[in-house]
Amino acid sequence: xxxxxxxxxxxxxxxxxxxxxxxxxxxxxxxxxxxxxxxxxxxxxxxxxxxxxxxxxxxxxxxxxxxxxxxxxxxxxxxxxxxxxxxxxxxxxxxxxxxxxxxxxxxxxxxxxxxxxxxxxxxxxxxxxxxxxxxxxxxxxxxxxxxxxxxxxxxxxxxxxxxxxxxxxxxxxxxxxxxxxxxxxxxxxxxxxxxxxxxxxxxxxxxxxxxxxxxxxxxxxxxxxxxxxxxxxxxxxxxxxxxxxxxxxxxxxxxxxxxxxxxxxxxxxxxxxxxxxxxxxxxxxxxxxxxxxxxxxxxxxxxxxxxxxxxxxxxxxxxxxxxxxxxxxxxxxxxxxxxxxxxxxxxxxxxxxxxxxxxxxxxxxxxxxxxxxxxxxxxxxxxxxxx
Numbered sequence: 376x377x378x379x380x381x382x383x384x385x386x387x388x389x390x391x392x393x394x395x396x397x398x399x400x401x402x403x404x405x406x407x408x409x410x411x412x413x414x415x416x417x418x419x420x421x422x423x424x425x426x427x428x429x430x431x432x433x434x435x436x437x438x439x440x441x442x443x444x445x446x447x448x449x450x451x452x453x454x455x456x457x458x459x460x461x462x463x464x465x466x467x468x469x470x471x472x473x474x475x476x477x478x479x480x481x482x483x484x485x486x487x488x489x490x491x492x493x494x495x496x497x498x499x500x501x502x503x504x505x506x507x508x509x510x511x512x513x514x515x516x517x518x519x520x521x522x523x524x525x526x527x528x529x530x531x532x533x534x535x536x537x538x539x540x541x542x543x544x545x546x547x548x549x550x551x552x553x554x555x556x557x558x559x560x561x562x563x564x565x566x567x568x569x570x571x572x573x574x575x576x577x578x579x580x581x582x583x584x585x586x587x588x589x590x591x592x593x594x595x596x597x598x599x600x601x602x603x604x605x606x607x608x609x610x611x612x613x614x615x616x617x618x619x620x621x622x623x624x625x626x627x628x629x630x631x632x633x634x635x636x637x638x639x640x641x642x643x644x645x646x647x648x649x650x651x652x653x654x655x656x657x658x659x660x661x662x663x664x665x666x667x668x669x670x671x672x673x674x675x676x677x678x679x680x681x682x683x684x685x686x687x688x689x690x691x692x693x694x695x696x697x698x699x700x701x702x703x704x705x706x707x708x709x710x711x712x713x714x715x716x717x718x719x720x721x722x723x724x725x726x727x728x729x730x731x732x733x734x735x736x737x738x739x740x741x742x743x744x745x746x747x748x749x750x751x752x753x754x755x756x757x758x759x760x761x762x
Contacts, residue, residue: 379540379679380518386508387497387522387530396503397522397530401481403443404451409473411455423456444500446489454484483522490520497532507532514538526614543680544637551641553734554673555692555726556649559712561664562631563726565734569638571631576620577663587613621665628669632676642677643737644670645729646686685737691744696721697731702744 389397407430414421427449434440440448455471462470491498497505497520517534524530553565562571577584590609596602602610635642649666677684693714694703701718707725714728715721723731736744 377540378537380535380537382533383511383513383517383536384531384533385510387532388506388508389530390505393503393505394530396499396501397483397524398481400443400447400483402476403440404448404483405474405476405479407448407451408455408471411452412471412473415459415470420459421456423453426452426456442501444485444489446485446500447483450484450486450489480526481522481524484519485522486519487517492517505530505532526618527611546638546640546682548640550639551643551734551738552635552639553643553645553687553730553732553737554635555645555730555733556647556666556670557726558661558664558666560726561666561669563724563730564635565727565730567727569631569635571627571669573664574623574627575663576623577617580616580620584613584616587616620663621668624663624665625668625672628665628672629676632669632673635673636676636680636682639682641683641685641734641737642673643685643687643734644673645689645692645733647689686742687733687736688743692729692732692736693725695729695732695744697723697728697735700732700735 407426411421411426430440430445430448430452434445434448458471485499489500492507493504495507495509497507499505513534513536515536515538517536519535521533522530523533551565552569555563557563559573560570561573562569564570587609591606591613594603594606594609596606647666647670649661649664674684674686691702693707695701696703696714696716696719698716698721699719701716703714704717707714712725714723714725721728732744736742
């Protein structure tokens with residue numbers, strides 16, 4: 376059994392001085408990020424080596440940057456370079472954008488030489504020491520740490536450590552499952568035992584969230600005035616309600632993903648990007664399903680367990696018959712939940728049929744329905760068509 380690199384996250388309890396130092400460090404790193412974005416938009420693609428050289432020269436001239444940690448600043452530029460490279464190689468990944476001061480939560484990264492753990496506290500450069508709530512022991516010495524702040528103002532430290540890989544049940548190589556994403560049902564599998572129902576956690580707390588948002592609107596001051604204590608209190612209540620629903624969705628997604636990964640060797644996943652749903656009539660229901668969170672959890676667990684994970688393009692999966700692979704002549708409306716094949720007469724649940732199509736495409740070694748031959752109606756007096 377080998378080892379694996381995982382993240383262990385712990386709650387931080389920074390004091391007033393430490394929190395102020397973290398926020399000031401974040402402003403320096405945010406400034407460097409925005410400068411890198413400006414360079415990429417006005418000139419050639421900046422590499423990490425070029426950005427690191429520019430950082431050294433800029434720190435020599437700017438006392439404001441020298442007050443911060445060079446490790447955190449270099450790590451921010453390394454993260455930007457990786458995000459820029461991913462935007463050119465990963466389909467659907469947009470280029471890095473400017474980070475606004477009021478709309479972006481702090482996030483700082485430190486490598487091994489930029490932090491220490493002393494007497495149960497996290498020691499950072501420039502004399503910053505923060506107590507850590509050790510909910511569990513670290514399996515090994517961490518190689519890096521990322522410090523983040525959530526919408527409630529809570530600080531967390533995410534350590535990268537290595538541990539013994541968890542034993543995964545051996546799955547039959549012939550076992551496979553296709554996953555189709557939706558809103559009425561978050562995930563529909565080829566086997567109904569592995570379906571992930573839509574729990575509707577955000578819908579349950581919609582009334583409480585609406586009350587908090589109305590309270591925010593009443594207590595909001597005019598432009599140019601600092602927010603009142605009542606407004607900040609109402610905003611914190613609304614953020615707490617939303618985060619509770621997000622945690623519930625993430626918890627259900629983790630349990631479901633583990634069940635699917637343990638039982639199957641081949642996992643065919645519809646490469647569905649739910650961002651466009653925010654512009655449709657399902658803008659309120661789409662985030663409640665948390666498709667992106669569940670999809671990411673399934674892919675990461677599958678690859679970590681050594682399963683074969685295949686991403687299948689979603690084009691025409693709902694219009695193709697899983698029996699004869701004939702394609703419907705026109706698109707199915709969202710109100711049509713039953714698929715009926717015009718060629719062979721096959722009838723099935725629309726999402727279940729799409730999940731079977733995704734699995735068949737992955738089993739044949741393809742990544743999309745267009746790559747697979749379709750059923751051709753035979754001429755009169757001849758045999759059946761071929762797939």
